[in-house]
Amino acid sequence: MPESFDDVARALHEDGVRHDAVQPDRRARRRNLGPDAAALLSVVCQAMGARWVVEVGTSNGYSTLWLARAVHDQRGTVLSVDVDGEAQRMAAATLDRVGLRDQVQFRCADGGAVLRGLPDASQDVVLLDAERSLYPRWWPDPVRVLRAGGLLAVDNVLSHPAEVAEVRGRIEADPHLESTVAPTAAGLLLAVRRAPAS
Numbered sequence: 001m002p003e004s005f006d007d008v009a010r011a012l013h014e015d016g017v018r019h020d021a022v023q024p025d026r027r028a029r030r031r032n033l034g035p036d037a038a039a040l041l042s043v044v045c046q047a048m049g050a051r052w053v054v055e056v057g058t059s060n061g062y063s064t065l066w067l068a069r070a071v072h073d074q075r076g077t078v079l080s081v082d083v084d085g086e087a088q089r090m091a092a093a094t095l096d097r098v099g100l101r102d103q104v105q106f107r108c109a110d111g112g113a114v115l116r117g118l119p120d121a122s123q124d125v126v127l128l129d130a131e132r133s134l135y136p137r138w139w140p141d142p143v144r145v146l147r148a149g150g151l152l153a154v155d156n157v158l159s160h161p162a163e164v165a166e167v168r169g170r171i172e173a174d175p176h177l178e179s180t181v182a183p184t185a186a187g188l189l190l191a192v193r194r195a196p197a198s
């Protein structure tokens with residue numbers, strides 16, 4: 001019998017906050033999405049009927065949990081990418097507990113390399129929540145892989161504005177994208193890929 005999604009998600013986030021508070025190495029922290037951003041992303045994915053979602057930055061699977069639930073009714077798949085295989089094993093175990101393991105494929109690899117290997121216009125949603133300084137090197141793949149009407153989400157645009165300034169500038173200057181920043185605690189940039197003009 002699967003456990004309650006809300007209970008597991010809440011406990012996972014609280015565990016991440018406790019873990020991060022005593023972890024001096026920033027890269028070893030969980031750095032989960034805020035619950036506000038996770039819930040917002042989940043609602044938008046469901047409203048879009050998203051089936052193909054790629055997230056870069058699994059960590060312990062907090063965002064993965066929300067995305068997996070969001071694609072569940074569409075029998076969709078979340079491709080969750082991280083360079084930390086141990087964290088992905090924890091994420092897989094958590095997904096099992098809530099009955100959402102089948103919605104997720106994990107890839108232990110560099111996010112840029114995985115995005116580069118995805119076909120054009122193949123994804124409904126791309127979430128970037130990894131090492132922010134790497135994002136510019138990944139361009140234009142996060143946009144290239146989105147279908148028309150697809151969504152690009154980038155976390156931390158308000159909490160770490162300098163680190164995402166370059167990609168935010170690219171997104172805002174891209175005529176194929178229309179974007180806004182949701183005022184979640186960390187700031188979640190949401191950009192939709194426009195359909196080509198007919």
Ligand SMILES: C[S@@+](CC[C@H](N)C(=O)[O-])C[C@H]1O[C@@H](n2cnc3c(N)ncnc32)[C@H](O)[C@@H]1O
Nearest residue numbers: 031032033057059062063082083110111130131
């Ligand atoms: C902010 S955390 C992800 C948090 C997660 N999205 C959540 O809400 O629970 C960033 C993650 O990015 C991963 N990461 C760092 N560099 C990466 C890269 N080049 N490719 C893929 N993942 C990377 C880290 O190992 C870390 O787990």
